[in-house]
Amino acid sequence: MATDHEGIAQAPGALPIVGHLFPLLRDPLRFLNTLPSYGDLVQIRLGTQTAVVVCRPELVQEVLLHDRTYDKGGPIIERIGNALGDGVASCPHSAHRRQRRSLQPAFSRACLREYAALMTEKIDTLTIGWSDGRTVDVAAQMYNFASDTISRTLFTAEAARPAIDTVKECLPDIFRGIYQQAVLPPWLSRLPLPPNLRYERARNRAWAAVSKTISLYRQDDETHGDVLSMLLKTQDDAGEVLGDAEIHAQIMTLLVAGIESTAVALTWAVHLLCQNPDVQERLRTETAEVLGTRTATWDDLPRLDLARRVITETLRIYPPGWILTRTTATEARLADAVIPPETTLIYSPYLMHHDARFNPRPSSFDPDRWLPEQEHVRGAFIPFGGGARKCIGDNYAMTLATLALSTIVAQWRLSSVDHQLPHIEPRMTLTPHGVQVRVECLQRVPD
Numbered sequence: 001m002a003t004d005h006e007g008i009a010q011a012p013g014a015l016p017i018v019g020h021l022f023p024l025l026r027d028p029l030r031f032l033n034t035l036p037s038y039g040d041l042v043q044i045r046l047g048t049q050t051a052v053v054v055c056r057p058e059l060v061q062e063v064l065l066h067d068r069t070y071d072k073g074g075p076i077i078e079r080i081g082n083a084l085g086d087g088v089a090s091c092p093h094s095a096h097r098r099q100r101r102s103l104q105p106a107f108s109r110a111c112l113r114e115y116a117a118l119m120t121e122k123i124d125t126l127t128i129g130w131s132d133g134r135t136v137d138v139a140a141q142m143y144n145f146a147s148d149t150i151s152r153t154l155f156t157a158e159a160a161r162p163a164i165d166t167v168k169e170c171l172p173d174i175f176r177g178i179y180q181q182a183v184l185p186p187w188l189s190r191l192p193l194p195p196n197l198r199y200e201r202a203r204n205r206a207w208a209a210v211s212k213t214i215s216l217y218r219q220d221d222e223t224h225g226d227v228l229s230m231l232l233k234t235q236d237d238a239g240e241v242l243g244d245a246e247i248h249a250q251i252m253t254l255l256v257a258g259i260e261s262t263a264v265a266l267t268w269a270v271h272l273l274c275q276n277p278d279v280q281e282r283l284r285t286e287t288a289e290v291l292g293t294r295t296a297t298w299d300d301l302p303r304l305d306l307a308r309r310v311i312t313e314t315l316r317i318y319p320p321g322w323i324l325t326r327t328t329a330t331e332a333r334l335a336d337a338v339i340p341p342e343t344t345l346i347y348s349p350y351l352m353h354h355d356a357r358f359n360p361r362p363s364s365f366d367p368d369r370w371l372p373e374q375e376h377v378r379g380a381f382i383p384f385g386g387g388a389r390k391c392i393g394d395n396y397a398m399t400l401a402t403l404a405l406s407t408i409v410a411q412w413r414l415s416s417v418d419h420q421l422p423h424i425e426p427r428m429t430l431t432p433h434g435v436q437v438r439v440e441c442l443q444r445v446p447d
């Protein structure tokens, strides 16, 4: 889309050749938040390409609900497909229903209950290295925790352990690389520059580790009660089992879509509890009543109400998936604008959650805004997207984060070492660095 269109405002400040690349790489959140002041649909430029940012909840809903018209596709999704294979998150509408149906049983409530037992086991090990008065790098700890738990949910067999370690090592470079590949002009992302090479190397290593695990599973023919075992047995609507390439793409997709977003959500939740000690104390009262000194389990979830609201409010303030795209498959009419085929549209949960017209007092951390009696603007809270492409792991992530946060708060008092806002690195997720937290043990062993 090279021309300007009626009903679509132009974001000012585009430079020749690079367009809005600098604000998008340097301070994308501030840049995004300026856009609604220009209109409901605002065109920005990524190098020589353009994209339209959708700035009203009802328009975002229209985009999300009409997934045939507003499809996955275009250069950004192509690059994600190149990194992960054509899995459920990047495939076009024509392949999506089938792929989603084959994956959905692995995220049923019954499965989730089983995964929760593994979550509880992993939460027990999360704080093993913590001691009274120690300073903890929360982002690194949460990344370890989420990657161990999610990769073990996908493949539990002992033989998969080396693959889990490789994937864990490679994912940060993959996450960083996908974002850079998505915003850089294609010619720049193809040059043999160190970040591009790092990304390629990490992607190839993770790719090979997952391939090896699939063939190990195929050889031993055992069922391990994990997502990979389930996928190997799944038949599609035509009664065909899934091929290796499709299973590979789904596993890569789940690893990439699941691990960092969940780790980031937990890191931000800890940061926000440090900034808001009154909420932390209220949460401790809840967890003391429900858990006492033990680790949270699936059966505790209905009573961990404030913990869930704390996570929900964290996802509002810092939605890990902060910028997402669609491409018009045909000409579309959105608000007053006629949008040509193959236009890239951007929706941003961050932008939506921070627009005071739709989320009053957007910067204040207030878990009570999620009490059942509170009213909300429809479509203005979208941390997991919406429509047919809504996050398949939303309940998994909420369960894991609620159980982990409740257990931590029941056993440890958390305070910031540094009162500065953590450095935010915009990758595919809104990644915080430098969340250094002092932990105080609340469960002293009697002398």
Ligand code: HEM
Pocket: 088, 089, 090, 100, 150, 253, 254, 255, 257, 258, 259, 261, 262, 265, 315, 319, 320, 321, 324, 325, 382, 383, 384, 385, 386, 388, 389, 390, 391, 392, 393, 394, 396, 397, 398
């Ligand atoms: C707090 C944690 C998480 C957040 C904030 C999050 C957010 C999102 C968002 C916003 C989307 C929609 C993308 C779009 O509209 O283009 C999405 C899709 C997806 N997520 Fe998550 N996610 C989280 C955790 C997980 C987990 C734990 C898994 C799996 C283990 C997962 C797997 C997926 C998959 C497979 C899709 C693609 C769904 C489809 O297109 O049918 N996510 N996620």
